[in-house]
Amino acid sequence: MVDLSANVVTVIQKIFRESDRPAASELLRHELADNLPHMREIYDPVRFDRVRMAALKLSNGNMEKLMKAIALGKKDWRDLLMTAGLGQLDAHLDWYLSISA
8 A cells, every 4th residue: 555645635636526535545545556566666656646647537537437547557557657648757747737726
């Protein structure tokens, strides 16, 4: 398990209904964490943020879509980044800034 960053929490609060926020948070905290291939070797919070932001972007605030995005990320988190259009190193920050304003 890896805690969520303040930015990820902000996005969850922004895009999910209040009733879905706890479940979305728990899924991200447990399912897109140090259990992912090649993520446990190097602990880097930015790497987790990138993957979690990609799942959030694809979910568009929908729990079913979030679960599908998480499944993709668990299979290959790089595919999740590319599918969400967040393959560039800082693309997740640009997306975060666009929705948090």
